[in-house]
Amino acid sequence: MNKFSWYEAKSVEDAIEQANSTVSEEIYTPTGKASIYKSGGIDVWDMVKEGLIAPQMIVNVRNIKGLDKMSFDPDSGLSIGANVTLTEIEQSPEVSEHYTALQQAVAHAATPQLRNMSTLAGNLAQRTRCWYFRSADHPCMRKGGDRCYARSQQTGQNENHAILDNGSCVSLHASSVATALLAYEASIVYLDAKGESHEVPIEDFFVSPSQDIWRENILSPGDLITEIKVPTPSSGTRSHYVKQVARESYDWSLADVAVVAKMNGNKCEKITIALGAAAPTPVRAYRAEEALINQVINKESAKLAGETAMASARPLTMNGYKVPLFLTTISQALLEIA
Ligand SMILES: Cc1cc2nc3c(=O)[nH]c(=O)nc-3n(C[C@H](O)[C@H](O)[C@H](O)COP(=O)(O)OP(=O)(O)OC[C@H]3O[C@@H](n4cnc5c(N)ncnc54)[C@H](O)[C@@H]3O)c2cc1C
Structure with missing residues (x-):
């Protein structure tokens, strides 16, 4: 594991300023020097330990006040702060009442202990669990290599991999919570490096390898998710x-x-x-x-x-x-x- 500095962000503005003072497009290479946000930390620590990323600075956004709020309004729908945990979503009476599929998706993600730690933003921005991507011994396309090991006719261990849109890298997105949010036509709100707010439909948030092999979502390094919005389902x-x-x-x-x-x-x-x-x-x-x-x-x-x-x-x-x-x-x- 490389040495890194730790920054405890006090506000979204503070987090963005820190992260953007060290951002680099090279974050996903072992030699890259950059900052990365940490919320629950489950995937960030896995990636650091696996040698997938070598951040110069970890910006902890987990304790920023306001990002842990969730509210429901019949007119504007459900607002879930970036740091709301999967457990909090699972146990929300409003989610149970109005968003059955979301409640079911969250309740079936990972384990109770992991759901206590996992934040919704971290869940949506986590990286693929493809075992070749996660293996230091396999320089796959997603890490700058020239092939997708899972696609290989002879040696590819691809039992978990994609059956649709699999002409390039065949890895899967790791979030199953995203499946339910997509069905509800949720949107993601994030702030860019200048602090400007953007809202995108969740369908446009994810990026397939055939569009861009380096990314799994539209966020540029240093962009910060603040909220996930889910419209109120119409009656019936x-x-x-x-x-x-x-x-x-x-x-x-x-x-x-x-x-x-x-x-x-x-x-x-x-x-x-x-x-x-x-x-x-x-x-x-x-x-x-x-x-x-x-x-x-x-x-x-x-x-x-x-x-x-x-x-x-x-x-x-x-x-x-x-x-x-x-x-x-x-x-x-x-x-x-x-
Ligand atoms: C054994 C195991 C089983 C799992 N099973 C499932 C499953 O079945 N379904 C499922 O959906 N998930 C599953 N997960 C994922 C898990 O529930 C977490 O959601 C996920 O690992 C990351 O959440 P986190 O809050 O810890 O994010 P972190 O590890 O803190 O961050 C993950 C990524 O998100 C970025 N990030 C965090 N917050 C922000 C923000 N506000 N803005 C921009 N970027 C941000 C980080 O920089 C990082 O790149 C599983 C995990 C494990 C270890």
Whole structure:
């Protein structure tokens, strides 16, 4: 582990000033000298210990007052401060009442101990858990190398990897909470180096490797997430989230699906279907959504929606099982709301 200095940020302005006095695009190389924000610290410490990053300064944003607030207003929706923990979201009465799929997604992320530490901003900005990316012995594309080890026909251990949008690096985004936030069409508020505020739909927050191999989200080094906004679901909305894992606890997603639908009886008036662990970023199943508009949700239409969502799947050598897994999981989530 390299030597670094520690800065205890007192305000968002203070954090941005410190971080931007040392930022560098080289943060994700072992030799890079830069600063990095730390909130819960789970992924930051893993990356430092794994030699993935060698920050010059760690800017602790965990204790900034105001970033730990969460509120709900029927007109403006749910506002979640960057430092609100997954446990606090899970236990919020407003989240339980109005955002079933979000509550379910958070409750199934990681373990109770990790959820106590994990902040929502850290969760969304964490890096992929692809074992080649995390391994110091594998200089993969995401770290400046010339190949994706997981894609290799002969040696790629790719059982957990992407089945959609997998023409470049096939890693997955690690956040399963993001799947639910995508289905609710949440947005991310962040401040840039000049302190200017930006609000982006969560769909535009994530960046796939085919767009830019160096990033997993649009943040530039030194940009600070302050808030996550989730619109109020309109009346008649139902939602559900399902996560498939190899082990019941302490495990990352193999496939997860969030569905948010405005229903009129069993008939679907508006729907969003989000898939996690299918592609390098959480993705919407737009064609499946279209197929369900004005339809009754039943076994047949749910099956057809799953097949539509998986029509463009291109499994790798070891993850063909994910196609039927997603078919079942999409159906399951849809039938729950029906
Ligand atoms: C064994 C294990 C299992 C897990 N399983 C799941 C799972 O199933 N689903 C899931 O969703 N997650 C899972 N996680 C992730 C975990 O829940 C944490 O959310 C995640 O590791 C990081 O959260 P953190 O608050 O500790 O962030 P940190 O480690 O502090 O930060 C992570 C990244 O976010 C950046 N960052 C932090 N705050 C800000 C901010 N305000 N603005 C801009 N950038 C910021 C940091 O610079 C860093 O790059 C798992 C983790 C482990 C170790």
